[in-house]
Amino acid sequence: MDYQKILDTIYKEMSYRDVKGKVASYIPELAKIDRRKFGMHVYCGTNDHFHFGASDEKFSIQSISKVFTLSMAMQIMGESLWDRVSVEPSGDPFNSLTQLEKESGIPRNPFINAGALVISDILVDQLKDPKKELLEFVRKITGEDDIDYDMNIASSEKSTGYRNVALVNYIKALGNIKCDVEPIVDFYFHQCSLAMSCRQLAKAFMIFANRGKILENGTKILKPKTVKRINALMQTCGFYDEAGEFSFQVGLPGKSGVGGGIVAIHPDNYSVAVWSPILNEKGNSELGMKALERFTTLTGVSVF
Numbered sequence: 001m002d003y004q005k006i007l008d009t010i011y012k013e014m015s016y017r018d019v020k021g022k023v024a025s026y027i028p029e030l031a032k033i034d035r036r037k038f039g040m041h042v043y044c045g046t047n048d049h050f051h052f053g054a055s056d057e058k059f060s061i062q063s064i065s066k067v068f069t070l071s072m073a074m075q076i077m078g079e080s081l082w083d084r085v086s087v088e089p090s091g092d093p094f095n096s097l098t099q100l101e102k103e104s105g106i107p108r109n110p111f112i113n114a115g116a117l118v119i120s121d122i123l124v125d126q127l128k129d130p131k132k133e134l135l136e137f138v139r140k141i142t143g144e145d146d147i148d149y150d151m152n153i154a155s156s157e158k159s160t161g162y163r164n165v166a167l168v169n170y171i172k173a174l175g176n177i178k179c180d181v182e183p184i185v186d187f188y189f190h191q192c193s194l195a196m197s198c199r200q201l202a203k204a205f206m207i208f209a210n211r212g213k214i215l216e217n218g219t220k221i222l223k224p225k226t227v228k229r230i231n232a233l234m235q236t237c238g239f240y241d242e243a244g245e246f247s248f249q250v251g252l253p254g255k256s257g258v259g260g261g262i263v264a265i266h267p268d269n270y271s272v273a274v275w276s277p278i279l280n281e282k283g284n285s286e287l288g289m290k291a292l293e294r295f296t297t298l299t300g301v302s303v304f
């Protein structure tokens with residue numbers, strides 16, 4: 001497969017001018033990002049990677065971080081994690097509060113904000129220094145030490161993150177949050193502020209395409225069973241109320257973030273990351289989704 005040729009075609013065919021969405025502005029610092037940014041990186045093996053555009057430029061990964069925190073929580077809790085969070089698509093926006101009351105404070109899945117905040121509670125409860133350990137986890141699976149939180153983004157979200165604070169309070173009132181609210185949201189705002197490039201994200205997500213092992217050195221990070229579960233959740237819940245559309249158009253397990261990033265994987269084959277900060281109405285990268293649709297169409301390969 002000539003991946004570089006396929007990527008060159010996508011880069012030539014597509015432009016930010018073709019999409020009408022908006023850059024996220026509810027986190028004030030994100031509104032400053034240049035809407036013209038566009039990059040993509042495919043990682044198939046240690047010396048086998050392909051890219052175009054701003055693929056090496058770091059951006060705020062936002063909800064993509066939920067895949068890393070879920071991985072860490074599964075390492076610690078195993079299957080007992082599923083007593084605290086469910087595994088069904090929500091069909092509602094990522095920041096919705098409405099299902100919690102009828103469902104006893106058990107969030108539908110770990111990728112909507114409600115579920116990710118329960119995962120944050122678990123990590124804050126179980127780890128001595130969760131922010132440090134999350135950085136160590138991401139640095140280990142990428143083999144890159146220069147990955148860090150973007151403090152401007154974290155404090156910007158803190159200044160406007162009332163819905164997330166409300167979600168933690170509400171879930172706590174319903175009995176599914178153990179720790180204090182402040183350290184949970186502080187950890188959550190930091191995880192969302194992680195700054196990574198498409199290249200680094202594609203490399204990190206290779207563990208989900210490689211049955212839980214780091215490709216470069218064979219180090220086992222997650223059990224194959226854990227990877228099966230995480231990939232299934234990315235497929236069914238990775239794009240919130242647009243998960244069906246992403247499966248339909250792209251046909252890969254993946255995860256998006258309001259920074260405009262999307263990462264997707266093909267088991268035993270590759271991982272691919274794309275970044276364009278212009279979002280559609282569901283909060284997913286509009287150009288990113290189109291680029292991935294072209295990618296699986298031009299390669300003729302998806303999980304279906």
Ligand code: DON
Nearest residue numbers: 062063094192256257258283
């Ligand atoms: O909690 C929030 O609203 C953001 N920090 C993350 C949301 C997000 O990335 C949704 N993804 N498409």
